Amino acid sequence: MPIDGAGDAVNGHAEVPTVNGIGAPEGGAVEAAPAKRNLKITYDQYKQISNLLIIHMRQEEEAAEGSDDSEAVGMRRGDLLNWYLNEISGDIDSEAELVERKELVEKVLDRLVHHDQVVIQLASLGPQSKQDGGGDTQVEEDPLLVVHPNYLLED
Numbered sequence: 509m510p511i512d513g514a515g516d517a518v519n520g521h522a523e524v525p526t527v528n529g530i531g532a533p534e535g536g537a538v539e540a541a542p543a544k545r546n547l548k549i550t551y552d553q554y555k556q557i558s559n560l561l562i563i564h565m566r567q568e569e570e571a572a573e574g575s576d577d578s579e580a581v582g583m584r585r586g587d588l589l590n591w592y593l594n595e596i597s598g599d600i601d602s603e604a605e606l607v608e609r610k611e612l613v614e615k616v617l618d619r620l621v622h623h624d625q626v627v628i629q630l631a632s633l634g635p636q637s638k639q640d641g642g643g644d645t646q647v648e649e650d651p652l653l654v655v656h657p658n659y660l661l662e663d
Contacts, residue, residue, distance in 0.1 A: 547608070547611060547612050547615060549612065554616060554619075555662075557592075557612075557613060557616045558616055558620055558624075558626070559661060559662075560592065560595070561588060561592060561613075561616070561617065561620070561627075562620075562626065562627070562655055562659070562661060563661065564583075564588070564591060564592075565582075565583055565588065565627070565653065565654070565655050566655055566661075568582075568583050569581075569582065569583075569654065569655065581630070581652065581654065582630055582652035582653050582654035583652065583653055583654075584650050584651070584652060584653070585617065585629075585650050585651055585652075585653055586650045588617070588653060589610065589613060589614065589617070592613050593606065593609065593610060593613070596609065617653075621653070625656065626655065626656055626659050627653050627654070627655060627656065628653070628654050628655075628656055629651045629652070629653055630651060630652040630653070630654060631648065631651070
């Protein structure tokens with residue numbers, strides 16, 4: 509028989525549902541995290557984006573070869589993303605669409621580097637790229653990207 513008439517409450521406090529050890533908000537509703545949505549494009553859209561990126565990278569590489577700057581190899585990933593977003597800025601109407609397009613072109617670049625192996629990601633030669641005591645190499649946030657020398661652009 510409860511002494512204070514609180515029923516199932518502990519010390520007079522109602523039981524609050526918890527998620528990961530954290531109580532529910534004041535309204536009592538527990539909100540689920542937003543689901544990660546899949547970005548899907550057609551193969552033609554993928555080829556259009558990848559060809560645009562590769563053509564620009566090749567033009568930058570050719571311009572660098574023509575200059576006397578021997579360190580100008582490839583293009584930084586961030587610079588390539590910014591260039592692409594500036595190229596398509598006329599088609600973008602909102603900030604949400606900009607973020608979506610940025611995620612999309614990042615995924616296309618990841619596929620070009622890791623799956624298709626058309627673009628090569630170069631590690632810098634500076635002291636930051638050396639191995640630390642654990643034997644793991646650092647992954648650079650904004651790596652240099654170059655087009656594979658044997659890749660022929662399809663029409």
